[in-house]
Amino acid sequence: MFRFPASVMPVSLRLLGAAAVVCSAMNLVGCGGGSRAKDYQPDRIVVFGDENSAFTTATVNTDTSYTIHGLVYTVNSTPVLPGTVYFCGNQTATTVCDASSTTDLFTSVTNFVATDTNSPQGTAYRLTHADPVDFNLLTMIAVGTGSNTVSGTTTDGLPMKRSLDVVYDCSASATWMQTLAHAFGKGFQADCTKDLAGAVTHATYGAYVADIQTQINASLNASELGDGTLVAIWAGHNDIIQVYESGTYGTIDAKVLEIRNRAQLLANMVIQVMNTGAKVVVIGAADLGYSPYGKDKKAAITGTPACDSGVSTCNGDLQRMAKEFNDALLLTGLRDYVYQGRKVAFIDPRETTDFLATNSSYVNDRVCDASKMVQPDGTKNSAVQFCNALGFVTNGSTATYLWADDTHPAWVLHSNIGVSAYNRAANQF
Known part of the structure; x- marks a missing residue:
């Protein structure tokens, strides 16, 4: 069912087909009816x-044809190909071992x-x-020093070079929308050549609730909405951070009022989409209170509950x-x-976040170390789209860590x- 390895998922999610569906007033809208x-x-x-x-994409050098496609704003799947990691004494930085x-x-x-x-x-x-097998296949070269062991004797500080092949496997990045699409046998091929077809996203980096209308208009103009279409919407993340950070609203009560107004705006857009016949x-x-960002803000601002x-x-x-955003969206x-x-x-997502963040089996922290994160060209960059296993914290794991960076x-x-x-x-529509 899934196009990404089960090993990267938490144990509780590896049996999707057997997952129970629980209807609760707060978490789910409607339970359907009839057969x-x-x-x-x-x-x-x-x-x-x-x-x-x-x-998103990232260029490897000034040649625009050298572009990594299908990067996501969370952990990216970047397996190093077995049998491609070599260390050699040749220090030339422009040749592989x-x-x-x-x-x-x-x-x-x-x-x-x-x-x-x-x-x-x-x-x-x-x-x-070389589509599709070697799509986003990047060869990296690093000149440096290391230790080498021969016949039980280790020599430290040896000048050497490392070359390896890493794949930016966009079809295996476990974003929520890819999880949803793959379960229905679809994928985002327009953004990731290795993926299946049948799904498209209009989402953009930094979008606020007000920006969703432009995305909906673009979809309407492309005749994508109507009977047979499943629409999935996730917005409000950036609004909460913006309003929380802003001095315009003063008190937390004023911030809550503003965020509820934005939720109402989003609800109006949801209704507009439903009126096309789409599900x-x-x-x-999501509950950013548990995020590294939220925890840091609480420590810095006296009186934060x-x-x-x-x-x-x-x-x-x-x-x-x-909570107020979600209540206003759902109940109002x-x-x-x-x-x-x-x-x-x-x-x-608040209920899931609360459960996992207080569960000792998971790590409520960021998995990517900002000091280790690099762009595909090798340059340091701590932006979340460059989060991958090459930049993980010590013992970091996609199966246990809840956050890619401070907020995502x-x-x-x-x-x-x-x-x-x-x-x-699948069970309701």
């Missing part, structure tokens, strides 16, 4: 939202460190787009803003549609949201 003649299968999937639902050499290769290397601290993973040597899954705002869970480091103001804006379960479903969810949260969205759509 269906056949299982729900959308003709197409259309996504609106901010960077949590968007793709000769894998056939019997004299130049080091075969038991540890503690390798690149000389160029601005490119700790090395620099890009070549990019291959809609709406994702509520703790969260309802009693976790002292959790930012109660951000948690309240997410979509009030008249609550029991029309064949048209719209609502997923509340990692795969655990994305996968939970995507599975919930699929289950709601």
Whole structure:
């Protein structure tokens, strides 16, 4: 069912087909009613939202044809191909290690460190787009020093070079929208050549609720909406941060009022989409109170309350803003549609975040170390779209860490949201 390895998902999500569907007033809009003649299968999937639902690209050098496609604003799947990692004594930075050499290769290397601290993973040597197998295949070269062991004797500080092949496998990045689309046998091929077809996203980095209307208009102009279309919307993330940071609103009560108004605006857009005949899954705002950003703000701002869970480091103001946004979206804006379960479903990520953030099996922190993150060309860059395993914190794992960076969810949260969205759509519509 999924196009990404089960090993990257939390254990609770590896059996999607067996996941139970629980109807609760706060987490789900409607439970449907009656029986269906056949299982729900959308003709197409259309996504609106901010960077949590968007793709982007990155150029490897000044040649625009050397572009990595399908980067996401969370952890990116970047497996290093087995059998492509070589260490050699040749220090030339413009050639790869000769894998056939019997004299130049080091075969038991540890503690390798690149000389160029601005490119700790090395620099890009070549990019291959031999679709679909070698799409986004990047060869990296790093000159540095390391330790090598021969016959039980280790020599430290040896000058050497490392070359390796890494794949930016956009079809295997476990974003919520890819989880949803893949479960229906579809994918975002326009943004990721390796992916399946049948789904499209209009989401953009930095989008606020007000920007979703432009995305909807573009989709209408492309004749994408109507019967047979499943629309998935996740917005409000950037609005909560913007309003929380702004001095315009003064008190937390004023900020809550503003965020509720924005939720009502989003609800109006959801209704507009429903009126085209499309089915809609709406994702509520995530609880940023538990995020590294939220925790840092609580520590810095005296008087910030703790969260309802009693976790002292959790930012109660951000948690309240997410709750009020979701309540206004669901219980006010979509009030008249609550029991029309064949048209719209609502997923509340706050409940998942609260459960996982207080569960000792998971790590409520960021998985990517800002000091290790690099662009595909090898240059340091801590922007979230450059989060991948090459820049993980020590012992970092996509199966346990909840956040990619300070504010953006990692795969655990994305996968939970995507599975919930699929289950709601498959069982309700």
